[in-house]
Amino acid sequence: MNSVSATQSIHRTADNGTLRRTHGLNVLSVSGTYYEMGRQHGSLLADEIRRGPIPYYRTFVEKIMRGAAPGVLGRVARRAMQETVGRRVAQQMPDFALETIRGMADGAGLPFAEVLEGCTMPDQLVWLAGKVIGLKGVPPAVRHRLSLGLGCTSALAWGAATTDGKLYHARNLDYHGVSCWPSTSTVAFHRPATGQRYVSCTAAGVVLGGFTAMNEAGLTLTVHQHMFTDRAALGGTPIATVGDIVMREAKNLADAEAILARHRPIGCWTYLVADGHAKEVLCWEEDPQRHVARRISAATGESTFGYANIYLDPELGATERDLFPTYWRHNHGRYARANEILQERHGALDAEGMGGILADVGDPRCRLRDSIAMTLTVGSVVFRPEDGILWVGTGEAPTSHGTFVPFSLHTGDVAPGVAPFTPGERFDPKARDAFEHWRKAYVAYVDHESVPDTRRALAMACTLAPEQPTYHAVAGLFALKECDTKEATRMLDTAIELGHPDEQRLASFHLFRARAHDVAGDRAAASRDYRAVLGQHADPNVRDAAQKGLRRAYTPRDARKLHVDLSLGDVMAP
Numbered sequence: 001m002n003s004v005s006a007t008q009s010i011h012r013t014a015d016n017g018t019l020r021r022t023h024g025l026n027v028l029s030v031s032g033t034y035y036e037m038g039r040q041h042g043s044l045l046a047d048e049i050r051r052g053p054i055p056y057y058r059t060f061v062e063k064i065m066r067g068a069a070p071g072v073l074g075r076v077a078r079r080a081m082q083e084t085v086g087r088r089v090a091q092q093m094p095d096f097a098l099e100t101i102r103g104m105a106d107g108a109g110l111p112f113a114e115v116l117e118g119c120t121m122p123d124q125l126v127w128l129a130g131k132v133i134g135l136k137g138v139p140p141a142v143r144h145r146l147s148l149g150l151g152c153t154s155a156l157a158w159g160a161a162t163t164d165g166k167l168y169h170a171r172n173l174d175y176h177g178v179s180c181w182p183s184t185s186t187v188a189f190h191r192p193a194t195g196q197r198y199v200s201c202t203a204a205g206v207v208l209g210g211f212t213a214m215n216e217a218g219l220t221l222t223v224h225q226h227m228f229t230d231r232a233a234l235g236g237t238p239i240a241t242v243g244d245i246v247m248r249e250a251k252n253l254a255d256a257e258a259i260l261a262r263h264r265p266i267g268c269w270t271y272l273v274a275d276g277h278a279k280e281v282l283c284w285e286e287d288p289q290r291h292v293a294r295r296i297s298a299a300t301g302e303s304t305f306g307y308a309n310i311y312l313d314p315e316l317g318a319t320e321r322d323l324f325p326t327y328w329r330h331n332h333g334r335y336a337r338a339n340e341i342l343q344e345r346h347g348a349l350d351a352e353g354m355g356g357i358l359a360d361v362g363d364p365r366c367r368l369r370d371s372i373a374m375t376l377t378v379g380s381v382v383f384r385p386e387d388g389i390l391w392v393g394t395g396e397a398p399t400s401h402g403t404f405v406p407f408s409l410h411t412g413d414v415a416p417g418v419a420p421f422t423p424g425e426r427f428d429p430k431a432r433d434a435f436e437h438w439r440k441a442y443v444a445y446v447d448h449e450s451v452p453d454t455r456r457a458l459a460m461a462c463t464l465a466p467e468q469p470t471y472h473a474v475a476g477l478f479a480l481k482e483c484d485t486k487e488a489t490r491m492l493d494t495a496i497e498l499g500h501p502d503e504q505r506l507a508s509f510h511l512f513r514a515r516a517h518d519v520a521g522d523r524a525a526a527s528r529d530y531r532a533v534l535g536q537h538a539d540p541n542v543r544d545a546a547q548k549g550l551r552r553a554y555t556p557r558d559a560r561k562l563h564v565d566l567s568l569g570d571v572m573a574p
Helices: 034-044 046-050 053-058 060-065 072-091 095-108 112-119 121-133 140-147 241-249 253-261 325-344 351-358 429-446 451-464 469-481 485-498 503-520 523-534 540-551 556-560
Strands: 012-014 017-022 025-032 153-157 168-174 185-192 198-203 212-215 219-225 269-275 280-287 290-297 304-307 377-384 389-393 404-408
Touching: 012 034, 017 034, 025 034, 034 046, 034 095, 034 185, 046 053, 046 095, 053 060, 053 112, 053 121, 072 121, 095 112, 095 241, 112 121, 153 269, 153 325, 153 351, 168 212, 168 219, 168 351, 185 389, 198 241, 198 377, 198 389, 212 241, 212 377, 219 241, 219 253, 241 253, 241 269, 253 269, 253 280, 253 290, 269 304, 280 304, 304 325, 325 351, 325 503, 351 377, 351 389, 351 404, 377 404, 429 451, 429 469, 451 469, 469 485, 469 503, 469 556, 485 503, 503 523, 503 540, 503 556, 523 540
Parallel strands: 025 185
Antiparallel strands: 012 017, 017 025, 153 168, 153 304, 168 377, 185 198, 198 212, 212 219, 219 269, 269 280, 280 290, 377 389, 389 404
């Protein structure tokens, strides 16, 4: 492929900061004190910050509570969370982080308090999830919205596994903000007054560089979240701040490990830090009560490492709760798939090959089963830290299907003479278009709660990819939600005829077809499907729902309260 031109026009400047726009990405350079860097970020990206993730995150708890506390009650719940949990999180923000956020707020002309509320959301969310796990009788709407299929993937290869022996660190960020993160995606080059230069792959308003980054010492850093555990505890250091310190201060993995050890987290996280020169990886798994450091390198007999959202440490793993079986199957599937591809392509991996891992769609029988490129894939990057090169994915989610544009940490700009690549080109255009309609359905439902718009987008996905059982099944669920039993039955019939590689998912298709029969008044047909569920290897929650269905008919009122997880195409609390 042709290289991307390094010549870009400067769109805006502010103090010592500059902003360019290329290939749908903001290319931001900031320098100076923490406040100055934040102010440059805010001033140069003011318009995009207003439509970016921070305002979205500020009201995210309200979105989560909608089903149980609609309208005024939801706003009251959000305010209560901010006044209690949010305030506790903010109190633990290091001074440098507060200065940076204040500078960003001032630069963008936004109230500092409102911006800070958006910045504390990730830790509020993991704390809330932990508390919900320990409570019985939590409304299904809350459980559903807390799940939302978060599932980042990292893949690393070096030495004998790569074509040039260099270390490559590939990462998909799967997170909330499908409608606003990719459209405000930003490559931010930081030159702090004290500390090392580093680059972070972020979005407008996400001003700290502690999630996905690379520094001039040749270290890369990515973070993975562990949602389903009850270990979250207030009083620790908020996420993103520690990673920012690592990028500014750490020159090797020993430095990084020492910095991580000094901070107790609020939530449950894993940091992957790689040293491009030493060709070694630090996998740091933690919760507020325990942390475990593992080193991976040629010295341990390894030249690849793949990671998803599952603790490898047995003690930490024992704290994770299997509340949503489809989510855990997907987590395990992504982990296995990433490592499988790393082994299959051992010795032939380069930047494009690593990007191909991030773009993988898994088992062709189900687009959502073990795919690495998912609805919530809002950021994708491949780092080559030995020479400071990174390739950043573009376009809508999944960003790993777009063009990866090369940048250089050393120049702070597009890397001249380095080829871009587009992993999505190898996939069937109709299949990609179908998944784009699936993404639109997700946005229509999660962000706008428009079931009619959701159904229209799902109908297009089914038309373009008629071989996908989950597309049809979910279209059937939304028809059921509107008590359109004829269409619900038709779509679920198709899903059952197509089958599914997981018997558990097929059992759930029978469960919801039974419910469609119930709502239509055909109790005999409903009972046959409920018994079909019990005759299969069903997930415990689906089996329990079928047994309940045999005792009591599913009603239109029940159907209208149905909550679908459109990231994975299932119902967390059936």
